[in-house]
Amino acid sequence: MSTIPKEEYLYKCTSACAGCSSSLCLRYVLKAAGPDTVLVVPACCTSVIQGIYPGTAMSVPVYNIAFAAAAACASGLSNALRARGKDTNVIVYAGDGGTVDIGIQALSGAFERGTDFLYICYDNEAYGNTGMQRSGATPLGARTTTTPGGKPTAKKDLDRIVEAHNPPYMATACSAYPLDLYKKVKKALSIPGPKFIHILAPCPPGWRYPTEKTIEMGKLAVKTGTWILYEREYGKLSISGPSKAAMKKPAPLEEYIKGQGRFKNLKPEILDLMRQQVEQNIQRFAREEEGQC
Template sequence: MPGDKTTKPSLQLMTNIEKRSVNNLSAIPKEEYLFKCTSACAGCSSSLCLRYVLKAAGPDSVLVVPACCTSVLQGIYPGTAMNVPVYNIAFAAAAACASGMSNAFATLGRKTNVIVYAGDGGTVDIGIQALSGAFERGTDFLYICYDNEAYGNTGMQRSGSTPLGARTTTTPGGKPTAKKDLDRIVEAHNPPYMATACSAYPLDLYKKVKKALSIPGPKFIHILAPCPPGWRYPSEKTVEMGKLAVKTGTWVLYEREFGKLSISGPSKAAMRKPAPLEDYIKGQGRFKNIDPEVLEEMRQQVERNIQRLSREEAGIC
């Protein structure tokens, strides 16, 4: 349970951790809240992300998990891989459940972190109404969407987050429409903090989760989580695939704190001179035999997004 003395680090240890400047992975706490007995696929980046999310959050945290890969990889109680309480909930209800849970903890005078950890299907599509409602109500919680760009738990059907041109089981010829811009939808709710992250940059993710949890109100982090079986690349290439997404500008890392946009270091360097989009596309079987016109449209989407974010950071309307 939250605050259990068997898992909670000592007050002195927590104080020492907070005083340290976390500028490298060795400074991240050694405590583990996601054990090695998960049933995740080889090369699963969402489980890697969750490991660092929980390290940042600490033991006094509760996960709300809708139907998604995480609800499977956690294992079957009592043999669960999770070392924090988990509440499994229906696809559409994660943010609504978190609202009630957050209010209950506040009534009890508890500071327990309430974190929704949901896939793109349960966020971009089925769960978006509950997400919007929780943000509109000002719920004090952190909503994290780990995005593998399809319904991974049920065989990689297309989701609203699947990118243009990607082949899934329900778009065998390539998805004909662009990826839904979830971040701009969330931005319209004016949360005090939102950010993007990627599994290939765990230190960046850790810092963003720590910052998010230090700010009252609704917070949102959108993580790109490459998926070997779904994206059809070798499992040992997961970190490389995430880095290529950032280096090509396909995925831009940033924070928006009280409306102020700051592009994160790895993306600042990449946006000055992005790597060729083909470097990212060619290693993924889901883009095999992609039409040159579709590839060009993808390139233009990347360029437009980079320009928009660069102008916003510079204060240019």
């Protein structure tokens, strides 16, 4: 951890929930990006935890933008800065609701135009800021305020949608592995063009687990193969270290879901489907890394 700078760009005492992993992620994102950075934040938890001006928790400029418009705003901002000869990092920091659902058209457009920016989706798998309604990123079987009996459909595969745009760099990360996240943000910002990082950000009130279990929950997601850490640089896939070990011998899926109230009273047939999805995903990534697809 000694390679991570001591400087802090996200100050203490935000209004985030106890155990909030998305604010932990943002802390390391900003450490990697440094002070010459502009954040574009649509409606999401981050737009609330930053505080009320002039008492903001952010020490870099922040554009608070409409739910659907984050990537469009970043596209114009990046072009304007580059036209002035500035290399300022332009980073969208958006939740899954504003990325997987509401903002996906602006994200697609910015990637198609080749915008020089980094889009980060911190994914707590529901609309956390407005009461934990289901989003396209909510996994199969998860209980939310709008799926009280458990979501009947699978999580939207956002990463394959982004991959179809052929970005020069995309990656996944998890709040439980901050050094991995830090390194991936550094690499992304060193590459010109549109970049994408998808972070799994466990949420205590939304996932219904004790606040002190946030890091443990993130590690279990990786160890069970539910969340696979990787990088895709100019189309070439590389599985990250923690997932390489997990994919060889994944921990039982039950270890991940049993501590989450959102999966309470999960039907056995749904658990079997979830297990199949995890196994198929592991096999797909393993085949691709070996060059078999």
